[in-house]
Amino acid sequence: MNTPETHLFETNIHCGNCLKSVSPFLNQQPSIEEWSVDLASEQKLLKVVGEVTPQDVEKWITEAGFQAKSVEKNT
Numbered sequence: 001m002n003t004p005e006t007h008l009f010e011t012n013i014h015c016g017n018c019l020k021s022v023s024p025f026l027n028q029q030p031s032i033e034e035w036s037v038d039l040a041s042e043q044k045l046l047k048v049v050g051e052v053t054p055q056d057v058e059k060w061i062t063e064a065g066f067q068a069k070s071v072e073k074n075t
Contacts, residue, residue: 002051004033009057009068010043018066025064031056043071 013022019037026035032050046068048057054070061068 004050005052007048007052007054007057008071009046009048009054009061010071011037011046011061011069012067013037013044013046013061014039022061022064022066025060026057029056029060045071 013019016039019039022037026032026048029050029052031052032048034050035046035048038045038047046057046061058068058070
């Protein structure tokens, strides 16, 4: 079993209705353990934890009608 990774994305998900639109696309992915969007942040950061690639998440967000751009974590 692989170790889940955490990925961060800048998005244009800016409200509760946007979250409702995106939820089905992310919730149906068995490789995602958890996800959240910080609506209070300027970048509307989406955090995804799971065995996924940034490209997969960007594709799912695009399918939901939104934009996501991977950002690197500074550790």
